[in-house]
Amino acid sequence: MNLILEEIRNQNQKAFKTLFNNHFEELVVYANGYLFQMDSSKDIVQEVYIYIWENANKIEIKTNFKGYLYSMVRNRCFNYLKSIKVTDDLAFLEFNINIINEDVFDSTLEEDKEKVYHQILKIIDSLPDKMRKIVQLKFLHNYKYSEIAKELDISINTVKTQLKRAKFKIIQMVTIILILLQIRQ
Template structure:
């Protein structure tokens, strides 16, 4: 069973061959995903999921391209799907913040203690953001400035503003995961 480390000519893979495939590609795929996401933990997860998917479906594939090309395309697609999903979540959280829905509790579920506790958790989570990221996020969400306006005020690019907002919302989502879930259940 001779094949080079970068690719396979066939897909009759045993465990040792898959381990070689994993060791050869995992780090490279992680760095490739990180180019899109700028989040090493999510990048590792996507690289791992892609390799796991390939292993689980190994008997059903017939490759017209190389395994390496297939893996990179799969990682790229997963990254694009992740980014799309994040945008939807970001828009929802932004909508909630912009319309001050985080401060409101539906009448049938009013609990001032939980409302105050949740507001404190959100404020604490925002305070843990890196300084520039926090500043951009607050300008966007609390001052209602457009990305272009923020970029002009801070003398940074609009892409940098978007990246700061994405990072902020992702960090908030991670630290407030359960709280966001509760909010979604309360408002839907």
């Protein structure tokens, strides 16, 4: 594997393409385990490859190259999660309810808006136990991150990450519901 890095240092595009083809998909899956957003996961992995191509001469690997790739992806995922901090307000739930109120539906479809709202509640109920508990503590009981962390004996970063993942899952499911309702019309 370190031979591939040596070839990339020599600007061997074929070696770089081989590295990309051999590991891109598995690295995207790995990144998606942190982000739960396929597009962002692909972007991060592509950034790692760009960095390797542009900085191959500066890279010194003390272990193995594959481990280095995974470490780079993991670190960029953490940086990405830090950059999109989960907010302290009800923004993600409000976002989903506001989608319903936009011009997606005619005003005559109040029953559809009500259905989607109830679907959001069902989606929250279907979240994994710890994630659901965090969402409930945050948005039903107005706990602060630190209070949730203390209550559940987890870190504040875990609380933020779980809220981010919950937001993504809720948005995905609401989008599917909205599409199905539009198809029905």
